[in-house]
Amino acid sequence: MGVIGMTSFARRAERVQPSAIREFLALAGQPGITSFAGGYPDPTLFPMRELHGIYDALLTDGNASALQYTASEGLPELRALVAARLSADGMPCTADDVLITQGGQQGLDLTAKLFVDAGDVIVTERPTFLGALIAFNPCEPDYRSVPMDDEGMDTDALEQVLRTTDRVKLIYTVPDYQNPTGRTMSLARRRRLVELAQEFDVVVLEDTPYRELRYEGERLPTIKSLDTTGRVVHLGSFSKILAPGLRLGWALATPEIREKLALLKLAADTQNGTLNMRAAAAYLGGYDIEGHIAGMLPTYRHQRDLMLASLQEHFPPGITWTRANGGLFTWVTFPAGLDMAAFQRDVLIPQAGVIVVPGTPFFADRPEANHARMSFSGVPDERLVDGVRRMGRLLSQALT
Amino acid sequence: MGVIGMTSFARRAERVQPSAIREFLALAGQPGITSFAGGYPDPTLFPMRELHGIYDALLTDGNASALQYTASEGLPELRALVAARLSADGMPCTADDVLITQGGQQGLDLTAKLFVDAGDVIVTERPTFLGALIAFNPCEPDYRSVPMDDEGMDTDALEQVLRTTDRVKLIYTVPDYQNPTGRTMSLARRRRLVELAQEFDVVVLEDTPYRELRYEGERLPTIKSLDTTGRVVHLGSFSKILAPGLRLGWALATPEIREKLALLKLAADTQNGTLNMRAAAAYLGGYDIEGHIAGMLPTYRHQRDLMLASLQEHFPPGITWTRANGGLFTWVTFPAGLDMAAFQRDVLIPQAGVIVVPGTPFFADRPEANHARMSFSGVPDERLVDGVRRMGRLLSQALT
Numbered sequence: 001m002g003v004i005g006m007t008s009f010a011r012r013a014e015r016v017q018p019s020a021i022r023e024f025l026a027l028a029g030q031p032g033i034t035s036f037a038g039g040y041p042d043p044t045l046f047p048m049r050e051l052h053g054i055y056d057a058l059l060t061d062g063n064a065s066a067l068q069y070t071a072s073e074g075l076p077e078l079r080a081l082v083a084a085r086l087s088a089d090g091m092p093c094t095a096d097d098v099l100i101t102q103g104g105q106q107g108l109d110l111t112a113k114l115f116v117d118a119g120d121v122i123v124t125e126r127p128t129f130l131g132a133l134i135a136f137n138p139c140e141p142d143y144r145s146v147p148m149d150d151e152g153m154d155t156d157a158l159e160q161v162l163r164t165t166d167r168v169k170l171i172y173t174v175p176d177y178q179n180p181t182g183r184t185m186s187l188a189r190r191r192r193l194v195e196l197a198q199e200f201d202v203v204v205l206e207d208t209p210y211r212e213l214r215y216e217g218e219r220l221p222t223i224k225s226l227d228t229t230g231r232v233v234h235l236g237s238f239s240k241i242l243a244p245g246l247r248l249g250w251a252l253a254t255p256e257i258r259e260k261l262a263l264l265k266l267a268a269d270t271q272n273g274t275l276n277m278r279a280a281a282a283y284l285g286g287y288d289i290e291g292h293i294a295g296m297l298p299t300y301r302h303q304r305d306l307m308l309a310s311l312q313e314h315f316p317p318g319i320t321w322t323r324a325n326g327g328l329f330t331w332v333t334f335p336a337g338l339d340m341a342a343f344q345r346d347v348l349i350p351q352a353g354v355i356v357v358p359g360t361p362f363f364a365d366r367p368e369a370n371h372a373r374m375s376f377s378g379v380p381d382e383r384l385v386d387g388v389r390r391m392g393r394l395l396s397q398a399l400t
Numbered sequence: 401m402g403v404i405g406m407t408s409f410a411r412r413a414e415r416v417q418p419s420a421i422r423e424f425l426a427l428a429g430q431p432g433i434t435s436f437a438g439g440y441p442d443p444t445l446f447p448m449r450e451l452h453g454i455y456d457a458l459l460t461d462g463n464a465s466a467l468q469y470t471a472s473e474g475l476p477e478l479r480a481l482v483a484a485r486l487s488a489d490g491m492p493c494t495a496d497d498v499l500i501t502q503g504g505q506q507g508l509d510l511t512a513k514l515f516v517d518a519g520d521v522i523v524t525e526r527p528t529f530l531g532a533l534i535a536f537n538p539c540e541p542d543y544r545s546v547p548m549d550d551e552g553m554d555t556d557a558l559e560q561v562l563r564t565t566d567r568v569k570l571i572y573t574v575p576d577y578q579n580p581t582g583r584t585m586s587l588a589r590r591r592r593l594v595e596l597a598q599e600f601d602v603v604v605l606e607d608t609p610y611r612e613l614r615y616e617g618e619r620l621p622t623i624k625s626l627d628t629t630g631r632v633v634h635l636g637s638f639s640k641i642l643a644p645g646l647r648l649g650w651a652l653a654t655p656e657i658r659e660k661l662a663l664l665k666l667a668a669d670t671q672n673g674t675l676n677m678r679a680a681a682a683y684l685g686g687y688d689i690e691g692h693i694a695g696m697l698p699t700y701r702h703q704r705d706l707m708l709a710s711l712q713e714h715f716p717p718g719i720t721w722t723r724a725n726g727g728l729f730t731w732v733t734f735p736a737g738l739d740m741a742a743f744q745r746d747v748l749i750p751q752a753g754v755i756v757v758p759g760t761p762f763f764a765d766r767p768e769a770n771h772a773r774m775s776f777s778g779v780p781d782e783r784l785v786d787g788v789r790r791m792g793r794l795l796s797q798a799l800t
Binding site: 008009010011012013016017018038040041043044046048049051052055056059060061063064065066067068069070101102103105106109113114115116117120131134135137138139169201203239243244245246247260263264266267268269270271272273274275276 | 408409410411412413416417418438440441443444446448449451452455456459460461463464465466467468469470501502503505506509513514515516517520531534535537538539569601603639643644645646647660663664666667668669670671672673674675676
């Protein structure tokens with residue numbers, strides 16, 4: 001009797017905890033706070049005028065199907081348009097191979113549900129995308145994290161993990177401009193990853209939300225494009241190339257897997273919103289999204305350059321950071337003794353009004369406290385420089 | 401090695417099967433087919449003009465936040481507006497108590513995830529909403545179904561189930577104009593259900609997508625409004641009162657539960673689409689949704705009356721059906737020997753071009769083949785009468 005207690009919850013509820021990022025983001029909107037925490041795309045880059053025209057044309061008499069139910073797999077024309085873009089990116093496919101998802105996040109949720117029983121092992125990069133851990137946790141997996149360097153996941157270390165670990169079901173990677181490190185996996189490592197996945201009969205979950213935000217360096221083949229055995233699930237998102245508020249992403253997978261993912265999608269939420277899918281299809285069909293993306297890159301490239309130059313100028317010795325060729329993030333490593341969460345709470349926020357994301361929650365296992373993810377997106381130049389400067393000053397005091 | 405096989409899938413994947421409804425719906429759009437299968441709301445009733453004006457105003461310069469990320473729990477102003485409507489419906493609450501979901505379906509998914517471990521028992525009505533079974537199945541529950549009559553779930557039979565069954569975690573009910581039967585649970589039964597849930601320390605999942613489509617009879621208190629111990633999770637949806645293509649619903653629950661549901665929502669898909677939430681908030685805030693709903697009722701009431709009169713006129717003796725006071729459905733029961741799925745496949749579709757939903761998949765356990773769900777929504781009058789007439793003729797032939 002009495003009020004429902006924790007004991008009534010399912011076991012998976014124990015694995016569901018508040019996101020450190022979302023807590024900080026509550027602060028981010030407050031005046032006087034400079035946030036490097038979000039990783040939101042720059043809202044000034046959203047194609048507002050084009051979307052206005054698209055919704056204006058969609059919401060007209062005789063067009064009620066834009067507000068009606070549609071197929072769980074997604075609007076057929078949007079699937080076809082996404083398939084064409086994926087084909088152009090070296091992954092030949094048709095509309096049937098594509099599942100529209102509620103942002104990239106849902107692709108993570110559905111893939112974990114399809115492959116991971118409680119106690120199965122998911123291998124991640126070290127560090128890895130926090131949101132993926134949040135998506136995977138309800139499936140009650142165990143984790144093994146694999147170290148990275150500037151070529152991405154260390155595939156020798158991966159091989160060692162696969163040789164010595166039972167029940168590995170998934171290898172999760174963000175190969176392009178990873179969240180949180182900004183690192184990109186080299187072509188040699190991509191090939192080796194595919195070989196190892198085949199040798200050890202494991203599924204690879206390739207997550208590519210930042211792939212098209214490329215500021216320098218060549219475009220590398222996706223892991224999916226290197227796979228010949230249908231064991232790679234490839235995820236993408238419109239959030240960074242169009243707008244996150246539409247909540248649209250996609251999954252590309254071999255038919256047997258795609259069909260099961262679609263059934264799990266049906267179970268989870270029936271379908272994506274028809275209206276937004278119609279709008280995205282109209283955008284892809286009627287506008288030049290490649291030109292739109294190309295038009296965004298100078299802004300992000302400039303913000304990245306400014307962030308890296310500011311870190312170089314204002315951060316004291318003993319601190320290192322990654323240099324991202326794309327995406328929205330740099331990963332900062334402080335001397336081993338510095339607990340970034342405590343430093344932020346006790347010093348950085350009260351004395352400088354600056355927030356970052358302390359690194360601990362990005363580790364699937366054996367967390368390290370002396371890191372932070374810093375996003376360079378969407379912070380005006382002066383605020384960015386000033387925020388880094390104030391942060392550098394406090395770090396200098398703390399580290400001497 | 402080789403292609404991923406079924407053996408690689410998680411155990412829950414075995415519980416994920418294609419929906420019988422969605423298969424039939426593929427036929428529904430074809431010319432010459434009269435579909436009583438869908439249960440889609442009537443698209444001519446969507447407030448197209450109002451939504452056009454709302455999106456027109458939202459997608460303007462300076463309003464980029466409509467396309468940006470927002471809170472996982474949902475847009476604060478939409479939560480507040482939903483809370484005000486729920487409060488007016490006898491469930492006093494604030495914005496904090498409300499979680500915005502991706503349609504009603506996601507509320508089913510999240511609630512099952514929160515409470516149901518593999519092997520736990522969910523009690524359902526007999527028959528029950530097929531989509532709920534689809535949502536629950538990935539949690540690998542066992543089911544016990546409880547007979548219904550014209551007052552809804554038989555609470556004496558429910559008590560018997562609760563007394564004799566271990567590990568019951570959830571009682572799932574659609575108390576208002578149930579899908580698929582159109583039945584409404586009486587006030588006495590609602591009270592008794594709450595008593596039993598307290599006595600046996602079980603959570604009630606109250607699903608109310610049709611609650612506001614009331615054609616006759618008084619509005620009964622929700623089960624949530626009768627509960628004093630915080631053990632009812634109340635779900636609702638904008639799909640039938642605004643438009644399904646926006647994919648917006650809500651969950652109302654006690655803070656401890658609501659918080660966990662929000663974390664599972666974050667894990668599943670981060671958030672609902674910001675733009676659609678802004679639009680729904682603008683609609684609730686700027687237009688008269690009660691008037692809009694009241695304006696839809698005569699159309700649905702007329703369609704229901706026409707369906708019931710047509711069944712009476714054209715169906716042969718030995719067939720019975722429910723009389724719904726609201727919602728979109730009637731539940732037809734044929735003589736025990738008739739397998740409706742086979743009859744539809746072999747006779748009804750090829751000879752009459754009529755589709756219904758055969759009843760088997762609406763049973764959580766011990767399925768019966770001699771039922772069908774028929775929706776009266778969205779079929780033009782002449783087609784409706786003609787479809788029922790042709791169906792009746794074939795049934796007369798089959799049953800003599």
